[in-house]
Amino acid sequence: MKMFLPLVFLLAFATVPAWSQTCSVPVLRTQADVDNFSTAYPGCTVINSDLEISSPTITNLDGLRNVTRVTRSLKITQNPNLTNIAGLSSLTIVDIRLSINNNDNLLTLEGLDHLTSTKNIDVFNNKKLTSISSLSGLNRIFGGLTIASNPALTTLQGLQNISFIGGLDLRKNDNLLNLNGLRRLRQIGETMHIGNNNSLKNLKGLERLETLTSQSSGYIEITGNKALTSISEIGQMESRVPIRITNNPLLSDCAIKIVCSSIPFANATISGNAAGCASTEEVRTSQVCTPQTLVRINAGGQAFTTATQKLFVADQYYAGIDRTSSIASGDILNTTNDVIYRSARSASSFSYNIPVVNELVNVTLHFAETYFGVPGTKGEKGGPGSRQFNVNIEGGRKLTNYDIFAEAGGALRAVQLTIPVSVTDGMLNIDFLTGAADLPRISAIEVTATPTLIPIEDGMVNGGLYKSNNYANSDHLYIRQVPSGGDYANLTWRSYFKFQLPAGKAAITSAKLRVYGHNDDVYDNNPDNTQNTEIHAYGVNNDSWTEKAITGTNAPAASTASLGSVGVNDVLKYYEIDVTSYVNAQRQSGDQTVSLMLDNPANQSTAVTFSSKEGGFYPPQLIYQTTKIVQPTNMTARIGQEEVFPEAQKRQQSTVYPNPIQDQFTVSVSPEHTGPITFEMINTAGKSHFIPAPQNAKPGENTKINIAGESFNTGIYSLKVKSDAFTEVIRILIAE
Known part of the structure; x- marks a missing residue:
């Protein structure tokens, strides 16, 4: 016996599994599975797999009280008799996604009070859920937050500590009254969708929201909110992203800064709202969006x-x-x-x-x-x-x-x-x-x-094999002419633009067609796209064409000789052609619609590509003046950088990192500077504050700047870097 007992002890110790601290638990299907968790997985506190909890028999999660982390996703779904999740009171981290969906009798999220980190949260279709206050331990959600189809939910209290969300989706919460639970939210990564919340009257709670950080893939959609009367609470946002404001029948005012800044880039869709916010054109021409x-x-x-x-x-x-x-x-x-x-x-x-x-x-x-x-x-x-x-x-x-x-x-x-x-x-x-x-x-x-018009129609047509095709949805426009009989005869293109002039007959003193793009043809017959391709503008008297119907077979011909031209090379920027004579003639004749066509009459056989109004940030533009632009007479050779827009004046800019900043940051100073360099912080109200310049601030080198002790509030600032040769402004964000 003396020899046997120690052996029994050793064997018992050896049977404690290697997963005593972590375990893989793919699914819990019954209340018994939950209750027996600590027996089936002794010592397990970290579940290193996806975990799904789904069963009509599960009423509580008390058997999971020792679980502190799920390294993948936790899905609590289709539990019609689950009344509480208090058994998750030790849970602090869900690495990928927490989903709480279709639990008909779940009243609150009590039990998640210690949750401090998860990348995504989905809470939807929980019929009796009245509170999400237990999510107050979260301050950043780097993925998405979806709160949808929870008809008993009236408040978002519980999200008040969150400052950043990767994507926000609030839909079909019929009794949600306000967004005050998001009062500390400052940034959203990509998307914000607020839709079909029938009791939501305004966006109070989003007053601190500053920006959507992704300008390339981000968008905002506010749609189908029957009681919504105001979106002014997001008027401070700085982003220029696609925005849809549709079918909010009581919303009469949506002319706010973020909307106004998106409209010129064909990034706004506005329809189905009350008068004042009934259409994109109505908002575009409002006094707020087009102040004189x-x-x-x-x-x-x-x-x-x-x-x-x-x-x-x-x-x-x-x-x-x-x-x-x-x-x-x-x-x-x-x-x-x-x-x-x-x-x-x-x-x-x-x-x-x-x-x-x-x-x-x-x-x-x-x-x-x-x-x-x-x-x-x-x-x-x-x-x-x-x-x-x-x-x-x-x-x-x-x-x-x-x-x-x-x-x-x-x-x-x-x-x-x-x-x-x-x-x-x-x-x-x-x-x-x-x-x-x-x-x-x-x-x-x-x-x-400066009055700026975006085309109401634009399109391109092919003159060869594809002449019957329509390209209404293209985000780009081609101009190319190939000599007759050439190898690329089927690749001939020209582009059309239609602008609606404002009412009145005041003489147009200046009108310029601006198109953003470059010569991107580096193939076969044109390996060098640094050479200029001359693109000409022509007037088109026939305004009956539409972008959804125009093709190479029905496109109207030019009505004028060349109005002007511009050489387009490999530099991606806005190119301008003066079309004053034609636009003014149209206006004086009473025709408020102006159609223009771009072509390459020299048959240079090179492809030039411009952005269409569907292309996003750089749509075609018609810039016009009805008052004289006076140029000073004491200037000599007033050409080059003093007559073009900054797109053509590319200078190496300084950079700031990290950004957002706190007490300290580094400025990588542009080599364009010469002489003493000053640094000045300017807030959005225009108030400025000079920062003592480090003695070692030199062009082309890094300079560390410390603003600890300075009385800067959190928010967006402009950092002005100035020397004898160069002045530049860098947008920065001071974080909490």
Whole structure:
């Protein structure tokens, strides 16, 4: 016996399985399976497989109280008699997906109070579920969160600690009253779908939501919410993604920033809502989405309203050396708004950083010389050349040694000039820099929307074998002509565009067709696509064609000779052709619809590809002006980077990492900079704060920046990096 007992003990110890801490449990089919879990899998706390719990006999999960983790997915589904899941009280992690579906008598998610991590959560079709408050341990869900078809659920309380969700899907929760449970949500990765929640009146709870981080595959859909009256709670979002707002019968106002910024890129579908939000066109033409004036600023002065009711707000959005000047009285010629020109911001170096929505804006600068050449002042003897300064806009030089006295024709005379500018980061940056003499001076700034039209129809047609085909759904447009009898005769293409002009007969002073693309033909007969292919624009008087019906056999012919052309090479950017003469003629004749065609009459046999309006971020555009664009006369050779949009001025940009940032981050400084480099943080209200520049900040090198101790709130900022040669703005996010 003395020899036998130890052997029995050893054998008993040896039978404890290797899976004493982990086990594979594919499915629990009965209440007995649940109750006997600790016996069947002694010591198991981590289930290293998918686990499905599904049975009409299961009423509780108390037998799983020792389980702390499921390394794959946990699926609790089709348990009609399950009333609680309190037995999961030790569960902290579900690695891939937690699904709680089709449990007719489940009342709450009590038992998940210690859950801190899972990639995806699905909670749907639980008829009596009234609370998900036990999910409060979660703060980030990197996959998707789906809460759907839970008719007794009235609140999302329990999700209040979540700041990031990969994708949000809220559907068919008939009694969901609000989204306040998501009040800390700041970012969604790809998609947001809020649909068929019949009691949801607004999107309160999403006021902190800033962006969809995936601009390429993300989308927003708000559809079928019968009681919804407001979506203004997501008006602060910055993303430019496809957005669908449909069949919300009480929703009358959807002209918010994120919608307005998506419409010009053919990314918005709006229909079936109340008047005011009934169609994409109605929202596009609303005062909110197409404001004629974005902002007017009385530089160096107080708010002032002109006789024609134009409000110039008090000086704001400025940064740099804070110095103003003014005169108490004096008649300013060439204007009836003398007050604006008597005050000014004037210093050796300052800037304005103005938040705007529109990508294309007109910047009107107002000047008057109130010192040099003015009788009775120390500057009385001054005249032309006494004040000369430089102005950069969006990092590019626009005025060099600008002389107010010379341009206005003397002192105490108002002069204005308007410069078209492309803004791509939501912040218009204007820098006033010392030039050949004295200090820069600006009296007022106006930023107005540049009217931009997206085609109501566009399409391409084939002139060869595929001439009977229609390409209405194509996200691109081809232009190519092959000499008759050539090997590629079946690969001839031309493209069409139809624009709806606004009402009225005001003369069009400038109209440009813009198309985004490049010469991408590097095959066979054209191995080098760096050479220009000349693309010509033609007027088409026949506007009866539609993109869903046009083919090579019925496409209308050109009605005019070439209106203009542009050389297209391998650089992917917007290319422009001036079509002012034809557009103005159409408008003056009373025809508010303009059709244009692009072709390559030189038969260069090379394929050029442009984005269509279905292509997403870079649709075709018609940019027009009905007011004169004044160019300064003291500029020499005003060409190149000063006449094109920034797409054609590619300069190596600085980068920031990590982004989002907290107390410390690194700036990889662009080699485009020269001389001393400054760093300035600007919030969305335009308030700026200079960051002490590290002494070792050098072009082409990394610079570490520490903002610990600075009073920055969380949110989106613009980091302005500036030197003598280059000014750039980088969008950053300060996280909690």
